[in-house]
Amino acid sequence: MKKQKNTAKQRILRSAVKEFADHGFWGARASRIAKGAGINKAMIFYYFSSKENLYRVIIEDTFKDLIEEVQKSMAKSDHPEKLFETLPEVYIRFFRKDEFMAKIIIHDLVQNPDHISNIIGQLFEKTPYKPQKIFQEMVHKWHKKGLLAESDPVHVILNIIPPSLFCFIGLPMVEAVLERKIKVDDKFIDERIKSVVNLIKRGMLK
Amino acid sequence: MKKQKNTAKQRILRSAVKEFADHGFWGARASRIAKGAGINKAMIFYYFSSKENLYRVIIEDTFKDLIEEVQKSMAKSDHPEKLFETLPEVYIRFFRKDEFMAKIIIHDLVQNPDHISNIIGQLFEKTPYKPQKIFQEMVHKWHKKGLLAESDPVHVILNIIPPSLFCFIGLPMVEAVLERKIKVDDKFIDERIKSVVNLIKRGMLK
DNA sequence: CAATAAATTAACCAAAAGGTTAAACCAAAT
DNA sequence: ATTTGGTTTAACCTTTTGGTTAATTTATTG
Numbered sequence: 001m002k003k004q005k006n007t008a009k010q011r012i013l014r015s016a017v018k019e020f021a022d023h024g025f026w027g028a029r030a031s032r033i034a035k036g037a038g039i040n041k042a043m044i045f046y047y048f049s050s051k052e053n054l055y056r057v058i059i060e061d062t063f064k065d066l067i068e069e070v071q072k073s074m075a076k077s078d079h080p081e082k083l084f085e086t087l088p089e090v091y092i093r094f095f096r097k098d099e100f101m102a103k104i105i106i107h108d109l110v111q112n113p114d115h116i117s118n119i120i121g122q123l124f125e126k127t128p129y130k131p132q133k134i135f136q137e138m139v140h141k142w143h144k145k146g147l148l149a150e151s152d153p154v155h156v157i158l159n160i161i162p163p164s165l166f167c168f169i170g171l172p173m174v175e176a177v178l179e180r181k182i183k184v185d186d187k188f189i190d191e192r193i194k195s196v197v198n199l200i201k202r203g204m205l206k
Numbered sequence: 207m208k209k210q211k212n213t214a215k216q217r218i219l220r221s222a223v224k225e226f227a228d229h230g231f232w233g234a235r236a237s238r239i240a241k242g243a244g245i246n247k248a249m250i251f252y253y254f255s256s257k258e259n260l261y262r263v264i265i266e267d268t269f270k271d272l273i274e275e276v277q278k279s280m281a282k283s284d285h286p287e288k289l290f291e292t293l294p295e296v297y298i299r300f301f302r303k304d305e306f307m308a309k310i311i312i313h314d315l316v317q318n319p320d321h322i323s324n325i326i327g328q329l330f331e332k333t334p335y336k337p338q339k340i341f342q343e344m345v346h347k348w349h350k351k352g353l354l355a356e357s358d359p360v361h362v363i364l365n366i367i368p369p370s371l372f373c374f375i376g377l378p379m380v381e382a383v384l385e386r387k388i389k390v391d392d393k394f395i396d397e398r399i400k401s402v403v404n405l406i407k408r409g410m411l412k
Numbered sequence: 413c414a415a416t417a418a419a420t421t422a423a424c425c426a427a428a429a430g431g432t433t434a435a436a437c438c439a440a441a442t
Numbered sequence: 443a444t445t446t447g448g449t450t451t452a453a454c455c456t457t458t459t460g461g462t463t464a465a466t467t468t469a470t471t472g
Contacts, residue, residue, distance in 0.1 A: 008419080024317055027232030030460060040421050045461060103316045106375070110309045111230055113378035120382035132385045149408070154388060155401040157380050158373050166368035169312070172319035174363050176326035179338045182360060195361040202355070203409030214449080236430060246451050251431060 009047050011037040016044075016054055021100035024107045025055055059108060062101045063119050066094055071131055080142045080205055084160070088196040091164035096189055099168045106169055150204045159204060163196045215253050217243040222250075222260055227306035230313045231261055265314055268307045269325050272300055277337055286348045286411055290366070294402040297370035302395055305374045312375055356410045365410060369402045 015036035019028045030051055034041040048054035073090045077083035095102040108116050124132060139156055142148040150156050168184070175182055182188065221242030225234045236257055240247040254260035279296045283289035301308040314322055330338060345359040356362050374390070381388055388394065 022317070024230050024232060024313070026230060027317065029458090031458095041460090042422085042462080043420065046419075049461095051460065106312060106316050107230070109375055109379060110312050111228070111233065117378050117382035120379070121385075124385070132383055136384060149404070150401060152397070152401070153384060154380055155398065157383065158376060158398070159369055159401065159405050161379075162368035162372035162376060163365055166372060167364050169315050170364060170368060172323050173315060173326070173367075174360055176323035176330075177338055177363065178342060178359060179327075179330070191358065192361065192364070195356060195358070195365065198355070199365050199405065199409035201409075203405035203407075235428090237428090247430090248432080248452090249450065252449075255431095257430065 008037070008039050008043055011039065012044055012047060012054070013058065017058055017098065017100050017104070020055060020058065020107070021103040025051075025111065028055075059104065059115070060119055062105070063116070064123060067120070067123055067131075069094060071127075074131065074135065074138075077138075080138075080147050081201065083138075084200045084205065085197055087160055088164045088200070089193050091161060092167065092189060092193050092196070095165060095168055096184075102165060102168050106165075146206055148204060149206050156204065160196075160200055163199060167192050214243070214245050214249055217245065218250055218253060218260070219264065223264055223304065223306050223310070226261060226264065226313070227309040231257075231317065234261075265310065265321070266325055268311070269322070270329060273326070273329055273337075275300060277333075280337065280341065280344075283344075286344075286353050287407065289344075290406045290411065291403055293366055294370045294406070295399050297367060298373065298395060298399050298402070301371060301374055302390075308371060308374050312371075352412055354410060355412050362410065366402075366406055369405060373398050 012033065016028070016033045019033045019036065023029070028051070030041055030044055033054075034044060037043075044051075044054065048057065069090050070087070073086045074083065077086065105116070124130065136153045139148065139151070139153040143151040148156075150159065171182055171184065218239065222234070222239045225239045225242060229235070234257070236247055236250055239260075240250060243249075250257070250260065254263065275296050276293070279292045280289065283292065311322070330336065342359050345354065345357070345362055348354040349357040354362075356365065377388055377390065
């Protein structure tokens with residue numbers, strides 16, 4: 001657990017996360033970040049030198065945390081059932097902790113796809129063992145053993161992450177379609193995790 | 207099929223779709239839209255009065271088309287199996303047709319959730335029968351009959367749309383994680399549809 | 413305490429943005 | 443041929459933006 005200091009730098013970061021989430025990189029305003037952090041605008045450039053760099057720092061920090069958690073969950077899973085039971089929870093709880101980050105990642109993914117690719121690439125380079133190879137081998141092995149119905153790791157990922165990640169961003173659309181407000185409380189989160197786990201276990205396990 | 211005229215207005219729309227998709231509303235530049243359309247910047251404001259209005263027109267047009275297709279697919283489905291077999295194809299093919307729109311919708315969903323809610327609300331008001339009621343009743347009826355494992359319409363939607371919609375936006379992330387380029391060609395699209403259909407049929411049907 | 417380094421601010425700046433305007437252009441109708 | 447109406451343009455304007463600067467306050471340290 002990182003220390004939650006209240007230095008000017010920390011307050012800028014917190015305010016910036018919210019600003020980038022609400023307005024995206026281009027919509028984000030340095031003046032609003034400053035106001036939200038209760039500091040002078042010049043401080044942003046004093047500590048982070050540019051808006052772009054501030055953005056990069058935030059994205060990289062978040063991804064480091066997320067990837068770490070996913071790797072932990074993968075390391076513990078010697079069976080696809082175990083993996084499918086834990087992964088949705090990791091993603092959903094991570095993005096619930098601060099849903100702002102979910103929004104920022106989506107923004108980045110849409111506007112600047114190479115950026116996130118590079119960050120993930122760099123983070124993977126530093127780790128001693130190669131998680132990308134491990135995942136592909138896991139899927140391959142499990143499929144051969146007859147445990148997995150889906151054989152392509154690409155689709156395995158595309159079937160797990162979106163239903164987890166999207167439940168925060170997509171909700172307004174669902175609300176409109178069903179003409180009903182949906183409260184994102186602990187109960188809803190638990191139900192969502194259960195539903196996704198069910199979906200991918202029944203949908204992809206043999 | 208709408209007529210694909212080549213009037214200045216049409217060219218502005220086409221150029222704007224690409225610009226909004228690549229940069230989001232705030233990142234989009236009127237000057238670039240003009241250059242892309244090969245017209246003078248003033249024409250944008252002559253035909254659409256403001257950047258915001260141009261954006262609104264694009265979003266509303268797209269949604270009208272999408273909702274129409276989804277409703278057609280719903281009307282034909284008297285059984286959940288049928289619905290689960292057709293819906294992913296509708297979404298995936300629709301967003302493949304121009305993936306720009308997928309990006310724009312995501313942008314809008316993240317930055318301005320109320321906007322899309324309102325558009326959907328307005329479109330639904332005009333239709334004689336209420337699709338939102340129909341869908342909820344369908345799910346309820348099917349669940350009671352023992353055809354559906356998932357009883358909550360919210361989760362049914364959240365299990366169908368994200369794996370379909372996200373396969374375009376999320377791909378760069380998957381590529382980074384697996385350290386492999388993925389070509390989005392007809393073959394991939396077919397595979398993706400099959401995978402999603404499989405996932406939600408096995409995952410939610412009883 | 414004095415000197416130095418770090419943190420903070422108000423005022424400022426150039427560039428770029430969305431948007432306006434008034435004049436020119438052009439096709440069709442009279 | 444001239445009027446008329448919709449198009450199209452270059453030049454312009456205002457506001458806002460990310461970013462700078464130079465001066466001031468606050469903390470650190472010898």
